[in-house]
Amino acid sequence: MEKIKTLKVVDVIKETSDAISIHFKQPFFKKIKYTPGQFLTLLVNIDGKVIRRCYSLNSAPKVDQTISVTVKRIKDGKVSNFLFDTVKKGDKIKVLYPMGEFTMEPDPNAKRHIVLFGAGSGITPLFSILKSTLYKEPKSIVSLFYGNRDIESIIFNELLANLKSEFSERLNLIHILEKPGDFSDCYKGRVERTQVPVYLEKVPKWAVEETEYYICGPSGMMNEAEEGLKLCNVPEQFIHIERFSAPPPTAQEMQTQGAFLENREIEIKHKGASHQFTVLAKSNILEAALDEKLKLPYVCMDGICGSCKAKVTSGEVYMRKGHVLTPKEVDEGYILPCICNPVTNNVVIEYA
Ligand SMILES: Cc1cc2nc3c(=O)[nH]c(=O)nc-3n(C[C@H](O)[C@H](O)[C@H](O)COP(=O)(O)OP(=O)(O)OC[C@H]3O[C@@H](n4cnc5c(N)ncnc54)[C@H](O)[C@@H]3O)c2cc1C
Ligand code: FES
The missing domain is CATH 2.40.30.10 (Translation factors)
Structure with a gap:
């Protein structure tokens, strides 16, 4: 429930x-x-x-x-x-x-460097992580690289400046502004992959296994930050990414998907009951199930939150790219019905 x-x-x-x-x-x-x-x-x-x-x-x-x-x-x-x-x-x-899985579990004994890359409204989860680190992990430090258009568009600008005064030794605050105006204490431009190594020079370098990276913002900025961290040889397991919207499907994906879209019969097993119905070519599996008044879990309808996760136990589905499932989950048959269409007629989907 x-x-x-x-x-x-x-x-x-x-x-x-x-x-x-x-x-x-x-x-x-x-x-x-x-x-x-x-x-x-x-x-x-x-x-x-x-x-x-x-x-x-x-x-x-x-x-x-x-x-x-x-x-x-x-x-x-x-x-x-x-x-x-x-x-x-x-x-x-x-x-x-x-x-959500884009999390940082505060630990008063932890000693780590939390590095945050954010832009625009992507600051929101990062701000929570930043405050938790400063107030709940006295031995850890935080570095925030924060991209915005200009000084007026910086969300939490004053609150961040106050935190910088309070935690001057443990918070590194680096603004990246497209139009800095008179504000000189920043990098000019947008977050770019080739600049990431330059940005990181500005903050203390901690051991690889003591440094965690969190990225949230518009998709272009997130790609640049992620690719930039790869240029710095940051291992993938230390990079955490939160998307607010799914990347648009590529032309090839649209073509592939269009090639097999037909009305299909499927079966959904949920809470001990079995439901059989048709998924129309224009709908994804979750939309079709909700039209059937099934009370299935969902939130974003976009493959980003993971809340609709279920398992395919028979048949084949097509799942759009740019989702939050791990390769292991996909190998085990897990899907996100909100971004899936059945490819065959005998698809059976089971909810835990
Ligand atoms: C895990 C998660 C956390 C989020 N956190 C925040 C947050 O802290 N603050 C916040 O403002 N939003 C956040 N969002 C985005 C938010 O959920 C909505 O998607 C956003 O407010 C747009 O909803 P809407 O109904 O106004 O737009 P819609 O009516 O759904 O969409 C209108 C148009 O805008 C496009 N669009 C939708 N979302 C975005 C987006 N994020 N960026 C650019 N274009 C978009 C759509 O493709 C569509 O063309 C988050 C999303 C997720 C999945
Ligand atoms: S509803 Fe969010 S991933 Fe499906």
Whole structure:
């Protein structure tokens, strides 16, 4: 069963011209537990239809009193604009409990270097990780490389500057601005792979196994940061990546997918019951199952959150690229039905 909770908005803060932070009251009893880096799923009612959207928690557990998310307007975006324009103190919003694997488990005995690459609203989970490290891991240090258009578009600019004053020895704050204006203490331009080795020269170098890297931001910036870290020979297991939206399918993927899309009969086994129905060529498996009123788990509908994970036990499906499953999970038959289409007629999918 999905766990849904209603949270009360206690504050709405305008961070920049196109981003707001929504602060929710932490319930007195049964506090919402979460790990730095996780996201909250808001169930937003727009014109009688409930739409789900994930927003990373920028608050840090046992550091901040409220639970907070930051929403940046997306052009033509349904939910981001609705929240930006309407949400106010006193509102109540239904949420799913925090989820996500892009996490840092604070450990008071840990001694490590947490290196963060962020841009735009991608700062949100990184801000939670940054605060948790500074306040909950006294022997660890943090370096944040933070890309933005200009100084006005930097979310949490003042809060970061305050943290830099408070933790001057343990926080390295490096801004990368496309249009720095009069602000001289930054790199000019965008995050670029060839610059990553140069950026890293600016911060203390810790042993490979003591350094963890977290990347979150627009997909172009994330690719550059990841490729840049590879140029620096950072082993993959130390690089953590969070995507807010799936990379667009390549032309080849669109062609491959289009070649076999047909209406297909499938069977879904969920909570001891078996459901057989048709997946129309225009729908993915999850959409078709929800149309059949099956109560399956899901959040992002985009292959990014992993919450709809299930196993194919018969037949074949086509799964779009750019998802969060590991190669091992894919080898074991796991799929994300929100980005899958059946390729044969005898597909059977089982939920744990
Ligand atoms: C794990 C996770 C964490 C997230 N955390 C945050 C967060 O902290 N802050 C935040 O503002 N958003 C975050 N998002 C993105 C958020 O969930 C929504 O996707 C975003 O607010 C857009 O929703 P919308 O309804 O306004 O746009 P939609 O109506 O769904 O989309 C409108 C158009 O914008 C495009 N689009 C959708 N999302 C994005 C995006 N992120 N960037 C660029 N184009 C996009 C769509 O392809 C579409 O063309 C997160 C997403 C995930 C999966
Ligand atoms: S619903 Fe998020 S991965 Fe499928």
